Amino acid sequence: MSFKNKLVLITGASSGIGRETAIEFAKLGANLILVARRKDKLKQTEDELKKYNVSISACQCDVSKKDQVKEMSETVLEKFSSVDILVNNAGFAIYGSVSDLSISDIESQMETNYFGMVYCIKNFLPSMLKKKSGHIVNVASVAASFGLPGIASYCASKFAMMGFSEGLKHELKDTGIGITVVSPIMVRTNFFDHPSFEKMPKYSPTSLDPKTVAKTILKAANSSRLEIVVPSVIRGAIWMKSTFPFFINPILGKSFKKQLDSTKQN
């Protein structure tokens, strides 16, 4: 599929991966709807995209609030009747052990990362089904394949996204609509600015540039695959974990638990 004149809606377009994804789509002539909560940051993305001469609409919306997503989608669908590509990218994490996090900390991650995606799909899928075309790209994480100490509730939200996407993919067979999950390792974005990550090393030498993930999201929008892991070599680790969990889980668990314990001591 050529992206020229296609309509792409990206949640979490005010920063990081979402912002870079908007730039990559704009370079190829796609028209964009940018969704996030911070109006000033959305405006910055919008200004950056002006040079590509594509149509851009910015919508302030908290995807964790179903009424706001309904209102945003009604505004979009009134104007455009359908979107061609829906990128569910808005998300965040709160670092900490399950015993230290509050119930609302845990709920809030599920509300944005999982239900935010569900609300967007529920509101935009009917128009895609009517048109018999479209592609949904869900931005998960390698945390959709590994349950890790310190980010258990974040992992749960991404496991949920993965399960929902896999089930929905079967349901969408022969409808003309595709769905693909993009699962990156650590990425250099503002994701780790959340105060709970204060005592953690921000990035590792293997952390990805958000542009790399953005390019994968464009690839995903044209893909028949269920999941694209970035970088692809991590597929091997996922295979190892599911094939030899008794071997891999203790190694991973020990290393992440050590990090969690060290943040509690400092």
Ligand SMILES: NC(=O)c1ccc[n+]([C@@H]2O[C@H](COP(=O)([O-])OP(=O)(O)OC[C@H]3O[C@@H](n4cnc5c(N)ncnc54)[C@H](OP(=O)(O)O)[C@@H]3O)[C@@H](O)[C@H]2O)c1
């Ligand atoms: N960075 C990583 O290491 C990494 C690794 C794997 C997967 N991911 C995933 O990649 C996605 C993008 O994260 P990022 O790394 O680009 O982080 P980021 O720079 O912090 O961007 C997160 C984006 O999500 C938006 N957002 C958060 N909560 C929202 C809400 N309730 N409603 C609407 N928008 C919301 C933020 O905008 P506003 O604050 O303006 O609303 C922002 O635009 C997330 O789903 C994350 O889980 C990140």
